[in-house]
Each structure stands twice: as C-alpha cells, then as structure tokens.
Amino acid sequence: MQTIAFYNLKGGVGKTSTAVNIAWHAARWKHRTLLWDLDPQGAASFYLGVDDGDGYKAGNLIKGKQPIGRLKRETRWSNLDAIPADLSMRNADIKLIENGGAKNRLKQLIAPLGESYELVILDCPPTLSPMAESIFAAVDYLFVPVIPTHLSVRAFQQVLDWLDSKNYKNLTVVPFFNMVDRHRDLHVEMLVKRPKAMKGGLKTWIPYSTHVEQMGDHRAPVGEFAPYTPSAQAFRAMWFEIVGKLKL
Secondary structure (H helix, E strand, C coil), X not given: CEXXXXXXXXXCCCHHHHHHHHHHHHHHCCCCEEEEECCCCCHHHHHHCCCCCCCCCHHHHXXXXXXXXXXXXXXXXXXXXXXXXXXXXXXXXXXXXXXXXXXXXXXXXXXXXXXXXXXXXXXXXXXXXXXXXXXXXXXXXXXXXXXXXXXXXXXXXXXXHHHHCCCCCCCEEEEEECCECCCCHXXXXXXXXXXXXXXXXCCCCXXXXXXXXXHHHHCCCHHHHCCXXXXXXXXXXXXXXXXXXXXX
C-alpha cells in the first residue's frame, strides 16, 4: 500500500479538487483506492457524495476506540471508497497530544487499510500542527499544489524549511503548479522559469478552470462530466506522472 497526501499551508490552492480527481483516476485504472478527508470543512466528502453519514468522534478514533475500517464509505465509483470528514476533526490536534505519540498515530491508524487498498490518499487541512506532523510521518509522498505567485511559492518554501528542521526520512515532497492562469504574465513567467523551490516538482500543471469550480454542481471529478476539457486532460496527465512515482 502507498499513502500520499495533498497538502499546503495555504488554503484555497486547489488541494481538495486535485486529491479528488487523482483518486478518481486511480480507481478508474483499477487501483483499490481510499480517500480520507481529514479537513473538517469536508469539501472532498461533498464532492464524492459521502457527506451524509452519522459522523464520528475524532477522540474515539485517535484513541483506538473506533475501528477505522467502520468509517469507510463506498462512493458511486468502483474501486473508490472514502472516509468522510467530521467536524470533530477540528480538535484532532488536541486529541493527538492527549493520546501521546502524536507523530506516529496517523500512520498506525492507516496501517490496517493495507489489507483492502493499494492507495490511500489524504486530503489535508491547511495547517502546521500536530496533525500535520502526523500526516508527514504517515505518507510516502506529499504533493503540494502551488499557485504561481510569489506568496504561494513563499508559503511552500516555509513548509520546506520546516520539514528540513524535522526528521522525516521517508517523506518525498513533490510540488506542482495549480490554478494556472496563462493570461497572467507572472504565472507564465513562473511556468517558463520555475522558482528554485519548485525544482523536482511535477511537470504537469493544472489550469484555472470553471470546470473545476463546477465540481460542486456535479459533485463529481472533472473527468466525469467534462472529460475533454483542458483541466480534465491535465488531471489525467498528472495521474500518469504520479503513478510513475508510486509502487502500485
């Protein structure tokens, strides 16, 4: 089983839309996939149509009183399941600290999922906190969407600097440009001459698109309702680039 996360310290950079579209592509290519929506706002759960359950208590889950396998829900797509978000996850940082061993707790929770899934994808809240530390310790790859602006690149560099100060030996950080508007000179300049922080990132970039915004209308990945659009094709290309890095 491979575990990857879509994360950024900044909100509003398209991590959820990318996580959902990549999970959908993984499932289409017959990989048994689970998306865990760790963001209390629950956008990924909404897109996938699994936001209508009974919910759960973050404290019970973190303390091991609630088996993680009971939280997974089938989506309407074959090979794609999800663990919905719950508002109680806003207290996850506190519960992790109370439980002790916060850094490795998420990894321990995810481990049993390897019996059922080839790929686990985490959609993460925008924070540097005990929850973020637990995410970094649990995943093999951290994919970071970056809007091609100076402030977005700066925020990504802050994450890199913070990770450099910690000890995450098995974590590979992979940035990519998202919400790219080719009508903006700065966006084009950064695509052509990538900032130092973006070196080694994905070559594929996702354009700014109304079709991505329409995911909320259709409650589906872009490839489901607008498969021939530039954004759908970009997500498809990104999936192939990502799967080239994974051991599936």
